[in-house]
Amino acid sequence: MSLNLAEVEKKCEEFLSAHDLKYTSQRRTILLQAFESKRHFGAEELLALVKKRDRTISKATLYRTLALFTEAKILEEHDFGDGHKSYEPMIGKEHHDHLICVKCKAIYEFESPQIEKIQEAEARKQGFQIITHSHKLFGICKRCR
Amino acid sequence: MSLNLAEVEKKCEEFLSAHDLKYTSQRRTILLQAFESKRHFGAEELLALVKKRDRTISKATLYRTLALFTEAKILEEHDFGDGHKSYEPMIGKEHHDHLICVKCKAIYEFESPQIEKIQEAEARKQGFQIITHSHKLFGICKRCR
DNA sequence: ATGACTGCAAACGTTTTGCAGTACA
DNA sequence: TGTACTGCAAAACGTTTGCAGTCAT
Numbered sequence: 001m002s003l004n005l006a007e008v009e010k011k012c013e014e015f016l017s018a019h020d021l022k023y024t025s026q027r028r029t030i031l032l033q034a035f036e037s038k039r040h041f042g043a044e045e046l047l048a049l050v051k052k053r054d055r056t057i058s059k060a061t062l063y064r065t066l067a068l069f070t071e072a073k074i075l076e077e078h079d080f081g082d083g084h085k086s087y088e089p090m091i092g093k094e095h096h097d098h099l100i101c102v103k104c105k106a107i108y109e110f111e112s113p114q115i116e117k118i119q120e121a122e123a124r125k126q127g128f129q130i131i132t133h134s135h136k137l138f139g140i141c142k143r144c145r
Numbered sequence: 146m147s148l149n150l151a152e153v154e155k156k157c158e159e160f161l162s163a164h165d166l167k168y169t170s171q172r173r174t175i176l177l178q179a180f181e182s183k184r185h186f187g188a189e190e191l192l193a194l195v196k197k198r199d200r201t202i203s204k205a206t207l208y209r210t211l212a213l214f215t216e217a218k219i220l221e222e223h224d225f226g227d228g229h230k231s232y233e234p235m236i237g238k239e240h241h242d243h244l245i246c247v248k249c250k251a252i253y254e255f256e257s258p259q260i261e262k263i264q265e266a267e268a269r270k271q272g273f274q275i276i277t278h279s280h281k282l283f284g285i286c287k288r289c290r
Numbered sequence: 291a292t293g294a295c296t297g298c299a300a301a302c303g304t305t306t307t308g309c310a311g312t313a314c315a
Numbered sequence: 316t317g318t319a320c321t322g323c324a325a326a327a328c329g330t331t332t333g334c335a336g337t338c339a340t
Contacts, residue, residue, distance in 0.1 A: 017315090020315090020318090020319085021319070021320090022313085022314050022315070022318095022319060022320065023314080023315095024313075024314070024319090024320065024321080025313095025314095026320085026321075027320095042304095043304080043305080044303095044304080056321095056322075057321090057322090058321070058322045058323070059305090059322090059323095060305095060306080060307085060321080060322065060323075060324095061320080061321060061322070063304090063305060063306070064306090064320090064321090067306095079224055079226070081224070083303075083304075083330095084303080084304060084305090085304085085305090099268060099271065099273050101273075102276060108271055108273065110264075110267040110268075110270075110271065112263055112264070112267055114263055115260050115263050115264065115267075118257055118259055118260050118263075119255075119257070119260065119280075119282060122255040122257055122260075122282075123244060123255075123282055123284065125255075126244065126253055126255065126286075126287065127286070127287030127290070128244050128246075128253065128282065128284055128285070128286050128287060129284045129285045129290060130282050130283070130284040131247060131283050131284040131285065132283045132284075133280070133281060133282045133283060134279070134280070134281045134283070135264075135278070135279070135280045135281075136278060136279045136280075137264060137267075137268055137273065137275050137278045138275070138276050138277045138278065138279070139268065139273055139274045139275040139276040139277075140273070140274045140276065141271075141272070141273050142271065142272030142273060145272070145274060162340095165293090165294085165340095166294070166295090167293095167294060167295065167338080167339050167340070168339080169294090169295065169296080169338075169339070170338095170339095171295085171296075172295095187329095188329080188330080189329080201296095201297075202296090202297090203296070203297045203298070204297090204298095204330090205296080205297065205298075205299095205330095205331080205332080206295080206296060206297070208329090208330060208331070209295090209296090209331090212331095228305095228328075228329075229328085229329060229330090230329085230330090
């Protein structure tokens, strides 16, 4: 993920100061590691990487920070059915949905304005106002077939 | 859920005997309670109801039975983001997706052959073979707006 | 008879929390 | 300076497992 990390930090600092929260060294370390990691990662996986940069960062802080960044929409939280939550850096990314390979666990992305339009109509049909949605396709990817 | 319980039992017995498994009194109690409960329920919630019929049924058996029935496609397992799995009786029901009200937690259903067709095309585009999918819309329902 | 099934209690893996001390704005 | 933040350890949560005994076929 080669994205302008300066911009990522700026976005994060903006959110924090707007909410009277602090940009601590732990939050910075976690933020940078998250945006340099692979696209999707779990908490323990990220913790291991973060600890290489700063071995004093605790599990508690990591989990608290993931929750905070999710609320800030810096990260997005997913459940790919692995028994733990997955996170995805979202700054500079558009909304998309996922294909999950049940064999190799690889995550692919797809995006369909057409589907979004239909699901919006389905919701409206029932007087339902969509806030978010989650659309996942589980199956076998190209490389595993 | 007023469905022919005799038919439900028959389906279940068929699956069990086809796999050399046994139709125990515990499995029967759980099956019947599942199909008489509300459409979507969690394990602990079902356990409480099941215990009213047979107080000796254990948590372990309940969880093992839910897993078994899910494999048999008697039940379907969902994650509505409540921190626990939800189950839905599927005998005599067609596939459908869900709308979840984030306020009152009510579950509504929708179904769109059109969406299924597009998602199939999106998957094919990436050489991906879909096995199952999960499509959930989170928002505010008619009654909560 | 025999293998599947059960209840019990303990273990599990992930995530959350209370607390006393630390550090950012 | 003061409140947000931290690490630690313990707890919490839903779920799973090992085991010794029981039951359906």
